[in-house]
Amino acid sequence: MSATSPSVPALRMEGLSKRFGTTEAVADLSLAVPPGEVFGFLGPNGAGKSTTIRMLLGLLRPNTGTAWIFDVPASDVQRAHRHLAYVPADVALWPSLTGRECLDLLAGVGPGTDPAYRDELLERFALDPDRRARTYSTGNRQKVALVAAFATRAPLLVLDEPTSGLDPLMEREFRACIAEAARRGQTVFLSSHQLAEVEATCSRVGILRSGRLVEVAGLADLRRLHRAEVVVDLAAPATGLQRLADLPGVADLRWSSPVRLELSLTGPPGPVLRALGDADVARLEVREPSLEEIFLDYYGQAPA
Amino acid sequence: MTAAAIRQARRGTAIVAVLCAGMTALVAVQYRGLDGALGAESLTALAENPAIRTLFGPPVGLDTAGGFTVWRTGTVLAVLVGIWAALTATRLTRGEEEAGRFDLLLAGRLRLQALVARVLVVVLVAAAVIGVAGALGLVLAGTPVAGAAVFGAGLAGTGMIGAALGVLAGQLFPERRSASGLAVAVLLAGLLARMVSDGVPALEWLAWGTPFGLLGRSAPFAADRALPLLVLGVLVTAVAVLAVASAAGRDVGRGRVAGRDRRARPSRLLTGLSGLAVHRTRRPLAGWAAGAAAYFLLIGLLATSMTEFLRDNPAFADLAAQAGFAQLGSVQGYVAALFTLLAVVLGAFAAARVAATAGDEMAGRLTLLFALPVHRARWAVTEATVVGAATVVLAAAAGAAAWAGAAWVGAGLGLGQALAGALAGLPVGLLCLGAALAALGCAPSAVLAVGVTPAVGGYLLLVLTDTFGWPGVVRWFSPFAHLADVPAEPWNAAGAAGMVAVAVLLAAAGCLRYVRRDLRN
Ligand SMILES: Nc1ncnc2c1ncn2[C@@H]1O[C@H](COP(=O)(O)OP(=O)(O)OP(=O)(O)O)[C@@H](O)[C@H]1O
Ligand SMILES: [Mg+2]
Numbered sequence: 001m002s003a004t005s006p007s008v009p010a011l012r013m014e015g016l017s018k019r020f021g022t023t024e025a026v027a028d029l030s031l032a033v034p035p036g037e038v039f040g041f042l043g044p045n046g047a048g049k050s051t052t053i054r055m056l057l058g059l060l061r062p063n064t065g066t067a068w069i070f071d072v073p074a075s076d077v078q079r080a081h082r083h084l085a086y087v088p089a090d091v092a093l094w095p096s097l098t099g100r101e102c103l104d105l106l107a108g109v110g111p112g113t114d115p116a117y118r119d120e121l122l123e124r125f126a127l128d129p130d131r132r133a134r135t136y137s138t139g140n141r142q143k144v145a146l147v148a149a150f151a152t153r154a155p156l157l158v159l160d161e162p163t164s165g166l167d168p169l170m171e172r173e174f175r176a177c178i179a180e181a182a183r184r185g186q187t188v189f190l191s192s193h194q195l196a197e198v199e200a201t202c203s204r205v206g207i208l209r210s211g212r213l214v215e216v217a218g219l220a221d222l223r224r225l226h227r228a229e230v231v232v233d234l235a236a237p238a239t240g241l242q243r244l245a246d247l248p249g250v251a252d253l254r255w256s257s258p259v260r261l262e263l264s265l266t267g268p269p270g271p272v273l274r275a276l277g278d279a280d281v282a283r284l285e286v287r288e289p290s291l292e293e294i295f296l297d298y299y300g301q302a303p304a
Numbered sequence: 305m306t307a308a309a310i311r312q313a314r315r316g317t318a319i320v321a322v323l324c325a326g327m328t329a330l331v332a333v334q335y336r337g338l339d340g341a342l343g344a345e346s347l348t349a350l351a352e353n354p355a356i357r358t359l360f361g362p363p364v365g366l367d368t369a370g371g372f373t374v375w376r377t378g379t380v381l382a383v384l385v386g387i388w389a390a391l392t393a394t395r396l397t398r399g400e401e402e403a404g405r406f407d408l409l410l411a412g413r414l415r416l417q418a419l420v421a422r423v424l425v426v427v428l429v430a431a432a433v434i435g436v437a438g439a440l441g442l443v444l445a446g447t448p449v450a451g452a453a454v455f456g457a458g459l460a461g462t463g464m465i466g467a468a469l470g471v472l473a474g475q476l477f478p479e480r481r482s483a484s485g486l487a488v489a490v491l492l493a494g495l496l497a498r499m500v501s502d503g504v505p506a507l508e509w510l511a512w513g514t515p516f517g518l519l520g521r522s523a524p525f526a527a528d529r530a531l532p533l534l535v536l537g538v539l540v541t542a543v544a545v546l547a548v549a550s551a552a553g554r555d556v557g558r559g560r561v562a563g564r565d566r567r568a569r570p571s572r573l574l575t576g577l578s579g580l581a582v583h584r585t586r587r588p589l590a591g592w593a594a595g596a597a598a599y600f601l602l603i604g605l606l607a608t609s610m611t612e613f614l615r616d617n618p619a620f621a622d623l624a625a626q627a628g629f630a631q632l633g634s635v636q637g638y639v640a641a642l643f644t645l646l647a648v649v650l651g652a653f654a655a656a657r658v659a660a661t662a663g664d665e666m667a668g669r670l671t672l673l674f675a676l677p678v679h680r681a682r683w684a685v686t687e688a689t690v691v692g693a694a695t696v697v698l699a700a701a702a703g704a705a706a707w708a709g710a711a712w713v714g715a716g717l718g719l720g721q722a723l724a725g726a727l728a729g730l731p732v733g734l735l736c737l738g739a740a741l742a743a744l745g746c747a748p749s750a751v752l753a754v755g756v757t758p759a760v761g762g763y764l765l766l767v768l769t770d771t772f773g774w775p776g777v778v779r780w781f782s783p784f785a786h787l788a789d790v791p792a793e794p795w796n797a798a799g800a801a802g803m804v805a806v807a808v809l810l811a812a813a814g815c816l817r818y819v820r821r822d823l824r825n
Contacts, residue, residue: 054823057674057675058674059671059674059675059822059823060822060823061820061821061822077674077677077678077679077680078677078678078679078682079677080677081675081676081677081678082677084675085675086672086675088668088671088672088675090668091668091672092667092668092669092671092672092825093669093672094584094664094669095402095478095479096479097574098566098567098570100570101567101570101571101574102672104570104574104575105574105575105579105580106672106676107575108574108575108576108579109576109577109580109673109676109677109678110676110677111676111677130566130567130568131565131566132563132564132565132566132567134402134478134479134557134565135565145672148672158675
């Protein structure tokens with residue numbers, strides 16, 4: 001691990017933008033992530049998350065702006081990449097190489113790997129490294145990249161939707177690895193669609209929409225964004241439930257029939273559950289809204 | 305689904321069709337323009353030379369524009385169309401399957417076998433279109449329709465064989481690269497068989513088992529035979545049926561030939577950039593070297609049939625000298641003429657390897673590598689160095705094989721001479737490497753096409769200028785104009801230095817662009 005002063009941000013972007021023909025994939029993006037932070041990078045499909053990350057890695061040239069990794073310009077890959085490890089959204093490996101050969105190659109060319117930790121990670125992610133990459137599923141290929149990235153112990157981990165192919169068990173292992181990395185003081189830049197995953201692992205999030213950063217907030221503020229959709233089916237019509245609308249955190253109370261009500265809930269569900277306790281509830285469904293729904297709610301559909 | 309395959313094949317089909325029509329029309333029209341100035345005597349002398357026979361097949365009907373055109377361009381075009389069809393077929397079957405796009409298509413009611421059959425039909429039709437184009441070029445140049453039709457059918461049939469072989473190989477192997485390698489290898493083995501059949505009278509029957517031999521046997525514009533074309537049709541049908549049959553009952557994403565899915569001992573090469581470059585070049589080099597060595601072993605073995613011919617025909621040397629082919633009069637001149645072809649192979653190999661890097665980039669396989677502290681220029685230089693070294697090995701393998709063959713029949717060709725002759729083509733290989741690197745920087749989707757241009761384009765340019773006496777300025781632009789006939793002549797050091805300089809310039813320009821541009825995928 002490199003010796004970096006705590007005042008230097010792990011990554012910093014200033015006025016970064018990228019156009020593909022007429023598409024403005026990323027527009028005037030400025031952001032700094034201090035060392036040791038686990039930062040969640042959210043946004044709907046096509047928001048420009050991968051484009052931002054690929055510019056950060058020097059894989060794409062920004063049209064304007066600059067990015068730095070621990071104060072090294074991102075375009076100086078030979079130096080900047082000594083401080084980071086990357087997991088792409090879509091991991092492609094040479095089909096005839098085995099997983100172990102891919103890991104050996106990445107370790108040999110990369111800035112240094114902890115072989116003992118790598119073997120431990122192989123166990124934890126239940127990856128058979130002696131199989132050829134062509135026999136790997138999407139999730140297995142992702143595991144190869146994850147194992148390689150975590151095993152480097154690089155001070156900055158850049159992860160682009162690293163769990164899109166993982167099953168829930170592996171996803172849990174992934175979260176544990178992130179927590180371990182955070183404990184070791186590694187910085188994590190995690191792009192994701194999964195609000196729950198981000199909530200479980202990140203201390204701060206940035207929300208990207210149509211290539212622009214519309215929100216950078218701590219986790220506490222994120223909870224404010226986080227509403228649940230509650231659907232209640234009643235065995236018999238109940239009159240006393242009209243007062244649900246006055247409870248704290250409840251918004252948008254709708255009766256789709258005399259025995260079915262829907263509402264949006266922000267904050268702890270206790271008061272609502274107590275109020276429902278008096279009624280004859282046949283079925284209760286609590287659904288977290290999709291990231292997209294929150295976006296549409298908070299930022300409207302007007303292009304940013 | 306069929307529409308997708310058509311979309312992916314139509315550009316290549318158009319290019320190859322235009323090339324076939326253009327080449328045949330151009331040569332036929334030029335031949336007419338000469339109006340017999342070539343001289344029947346010198347033509348016959350040229351055509352009777354075993355070296356030329358081996359290369360272009362038995363000369364028939366050289367006194368007509370059509371016959372001359374077919375003899376001069378037929379083999380080259382047939383090889384081109386066959387290889388193109390084979391590569392297209394493996395790309396549209398195994399390549400698509402490898403990229404996971406078959407999974408999506410097969411999620412519907414379509415079965416794998418039906419899908420494979422449809423793709424095969426698309427490439428078969430593409431080959432037919434190319435055959436028609438080749439014939440059309442001849443007809444437009446004013447040659448008899450019957451001969452043009454026979455030639456077009458032979459050309460189409462060769463393409464169809466390539467297509468069927470490509471699809472078959474795509475069913476056998478789980479990786480596109482090995483499938484392409486197998487299909488092209490079988491096709492080129494067919495070319496070798498044709499050459500053996502033309503050079504060794506006892507093995508003449510071999511011609512009936514290969515599309516190139518059958519094309520020759522059909523003798524367009526001379527005899528216009530239908531039987532060889534019929535046999536070609538049977539051959540196409542057989543391979544096509546085999547290809548579709550072998551698609552049945554296998555799992556998507558896997559091949560009939562089950563390569564081993566596990567390997568417990570990791571390769572020790574794969575711990576650094578240069579190791580990776582060597583690892584990925586090793587197997588293709590072995591394949592190309594085996595092919596080139598087989599070809600040049602045959603060239604060496606045929607050397608005495610030429611010396612005997614010279615002994616029996618003392619008048620030939622004079623005739624050949626008058627026709628400007630004095631060098632062909634010796635074993636050294638004979639192998640030198642054929643080593644010119646090796647230069648094309650060297651260039652194609654170098655371009656194909658750089659194209660593999662471009663392909664890896666498109667498939668996203670370089671993303672993890674470039675996220676490491678690896679400057680793109682470092683990767684490009686490492687890869688170029690290894691490919692350059694591999695090109696030298698390829699040339700040396702061919703030279704050694706030619707020597708071995710010649711030594712076997714006691715033709716009197718020294719090992720040093722053979723190696724010098726083979727290595728003399730290296731500047732063309734490096735020129736192709738440079739052009740391919742330039743394309744990697746500026747036009748990554750056209751690396752192969754741009755990369756082979758100095759070799760293939762330069763070779764065609766030289767053939768055309770020499771046949772029709774175009775001005776020397778045009779000839780100068782062919783890299784082959786700057787190669788001496790080693791070992792019959794001393795090495796052209798100045799020409800080589802010039803070509804290497806151009807290669808280095810092209811490579812440097814390409815690398816500069818490569819490090820600055822966006823990575824694709
Ligand atoms: N190479 C490219 N050429 C043209 N357009 C591109 C290219 N790469 C990305 N885009 C466009 O840029 C925009 C941002 O894409 P990007 O991949 O960064 O989104 P994303 O936030 O990562 O989406 P997802 O969540 O689906 O991964 C999209 O509109 C996409 O179509
Ligand atoms: Mg993305």
